[in-house]
Amino acid sequence: MRLVLLGAPASGKGTQAAVLCDTLGVPKISTGDMLRAALAAGTALGKEAEKFMSAGALVPDSVVIGLVDERIALPDCAKGFILDGFPRTVPQADALAAVLAKKSTPLDAVVQIDVPRELLMERATLRRTDKRTGQIYHLKYNPPPREAELEHRADDREETVTKRLDQYDAMTAALLPHYTALGLLRRVDGVGTPQEITGRIKHALGRE
Numbered sequence: 001m002r003l004v005l006l007g008a009p010a011s012g013k014g015t016q017a018a019v020l021c022d023t024l025g026v027p028k029i030s031t032g033d034m035l036r037a038a039l040a041a042g043t044a045l046g047k048e049a050e051k052f053m054s055a056g057a058l059v060p061d062s063v064v065i066g067l068v069d070e071r072i073a074l075p076d077c078a079k080g081f082i083l084d085g086f087p088r089t090v091p092q093a094d095a096l097a098a099v100l101a102k103k104s105t106p107l108d109a110v111v112q113i114d115v116p117r118e119l120l121m122e123r124a125t126l127r128r129t130d131k132r133t134g135q136i137y138h139l140k141y142n143p144p145p146r147e148a149e150l151e152h153r154a155d156d157r158e159e160t161v162t163k164r165l166d167q168y169d170a171m172t173a174a175l176l177p178h179y180t181a182l183g184l185l186r187r188v189d190g191v192g193t194p195q196e197i198t199g200r201i202k203h204a205l206g207r208e
């Protein structure tokens, strides 16, 4: 199963990606993680990417396309993969399609987890991490124990969340019609428990 998973910040995409990788037995490929690893390793590519990442800008298409091309050629992708954070632009989507066409292994689906903006905002701005354990809580839906030492991630603050959601909308404005036209897009209601949403994704993929 070769999938692209789309979802705004705080949409539950990370949770669903982990569950799906497990049940489908395929790796998750996250260009954000790969770029951060390159940066941490101090490679030339990492240093080049850092200029863009620290400015909150997209890394050039050629860089991320090269990374994904190499990654999906590795043996663990033989059964498929879940792409997270890639493609972000239509040229990236076209480059991915070209790479996959060469191997005669086209994408099976693009799943978008839909969550209303007000709820995304509430999830992110009320999210807190216990500094001691790393456990994530939600002040309304999953309140922390009294002894927790709470931390509010800088990128979960309201202004930053608004900016990240705007960026996500701008990105998908072109990608969603692109994948709709190709008949690949499956939209899944992302409001509910993680289990309910996993069930909906499997249903959308015909994998119940």
Ligand code: AMP
Binding pocket: 031, 032, 033, 035, 052, 053, 056, 057, 058, 059, 060, 061, 064, 084, 085, 086, 087, 088, 092
């Ligand atoms: P993420 O963890 O997916 O939010 O990615 C972190 C940062 O890495 C982004 O803000 C971009 O600077 C860069 N990045 C990750 N994936 C891509 C992509 N597909 N295209 C361009 N830049 C990317």
